[in-house]
Amino acid sequence: MKLLTLNCHSWQEDNQFEKIKYIASVIKEGNYDVIALQEVSQLANEKTIYDNIKKDNFAFLIKKELEKIGINDYGFFWDMSHIGYDIYEEGLCIMTKLPIKESESFFISNSKNLNYWKTRKIIKIKVLYNNHYINFYSCHLGWFNDEEEPFINQFDNLKNHIEKEELTFIMGDFNNSATVRDEGYDYIIENEFLDTYNLAKFKDEGTTVEGNIAGWDKNKEDLRLDMIFSSKEIEVLYSNVIFNGKNKDIVSDHFGVEIEINI
Incomplete structure (x- = not known):
């Protein structure tokens, strides 16, 4: 199974229509089973x-671009x-080739006001793969020390929705660097x-953000903010950063992460 986040x-990027075509071409090449996307706006x-x-x-x-290049099963x-940004409905998405058995979205923030930019939701799908149910969550959480919307509260709300007996993957932008302790x-x-x-x-250096970006305006370091977590121990063949200028062209202020697993 291949996953991408x-x-x-x-x-918010330049040449967005060209990048949409490029992302679709990479998805076709990568043949991913499940793709978690964040900051998906309209x-x-x-x-x-x-x-x-x-x-x-x-x-x-x-x-639509995938369909134009012959991929109709997502x-x-x-x-x-x-x-x-005052004019966009910003959200989360999961794309998959697998049969979706359930889907839901839920708030993890204290705020439920959709007009407030710190309001956070999570989306989840349950799929059937090799006769097993697997849950996938696309996640975009807040910052650890945010006084209004602390990370721990948001993560606890996420954790309370997770079915412990089934294999679960939480994927996305966690807004907390893997290199920062405690x-x-x-x-x-x-x-x-x-x-x-x-x-x-097999893995690379793991960096998914370089320098200052939206939400990390003062950052000067290489960060690993975008990650894929599993609720159970599994075999992971590789973990690669993608869309970073080395492994495919840059398409966003974040780089992506692709993994292949055996289940």
Whole structure:
């Protein structure tokens, strides 16, 4: 099974339509089973296509590009977290080729006000793979020391939704660096989630953010913010950073992470 996570920073980058085509081409090449996306936006005043999906939904456009290049087997689930940059409905998405048996979204923040940029949701799908149910969560959490929306509270709310008996992957932008001790990363590990980067037989340096980006305006370091965690020990063949200029072109202010696992 191949997994990919990427914070798209959608509609905040240059040449977005070209990047959508490029992301679709990489998905075709990578043949990923499950893809978790964050900062997947659509204009609030754009025309609705179906359900909560509007004409310029970033994930919807990726799916359309995939169909143009002959890939028709990806479904996706998207939901809005909050209004971003005053005009966008910013949300989370999971794309998959596997049969979706359940899907849901839920708040993890104290705030439930969709007009407040710190309001956070998580989305989840349950899929059937080799006669086993597996849960996937696309995650975009807040900062560890945020006084209004502390990371620990958000992660506890996420953890309380997780079905312990089933294999679960939490994927995304955790806004906590894996190199900083006694903060969000260590809290995830203390709560018995396994970092697939550490489990991987082969891996690169792991950096997913270089320098200052939105939300990390004063950062001057290389950070590993984007990660994939497993609720159980599994075999991880490799963990690679992608869309970093070395392994595929840069498409966002975050790089992505791809892994291959045996289940």
